[in-house]
Amino acid sequence: MTADQQEVSLRAELRLVEEELAELRRAAAEIRKQIGERSEAPTDSAEISALITTAEEQEALAKILEARRDELKERLGAR
Numbered sequence: 724m725t726a727d728q729q730e731v732s733l734r735a736e737l738r739l740v741e742e743e744l745a746e747l748r749r750a751a752a753e754i755r756k757q758i759g760e761r762s763e764a765p766t767d768s769a770e771i772s773a774l775i776t777t778a779e780e781q782e783a784l785a786k787i788l789e790a791r792r793d794e795l796k797e798r799l800g801a802r
Contacts, residue, residue, distance in 0.1 A: 730799065737795040744788040751781040 724732070754774050 733795055733799050737792060737799070740788050740792045740795065744785055744792060747781045747785045747788065751778045751785065754778040754781070 755778050758771060758774055758778075
């Protein structure tokens with residue numbers, strides 16, 4: 724693979740990571756909003772706990788994607 728092909732590949736992966744990261748952040752924020760509003764959110768503590776866990780899992784995945792994004796940017800910057 725040539726340097727140009729590698730750069731194109733890295734940029735494509737970076738774009739996908741950034742899109743996935745944005746979606747995870749939106750989803751986690753929406754879940755937290757539902758919990759905070761409680762008008763449409765579940766009313767029992769087990770459901771609220773499950774939503775909080777889901778939001779935390781999405782935020783953890785976002786941190787993993789942020790690290791991957793930073794790594795890709797670093798690799799592109801080294802070119």
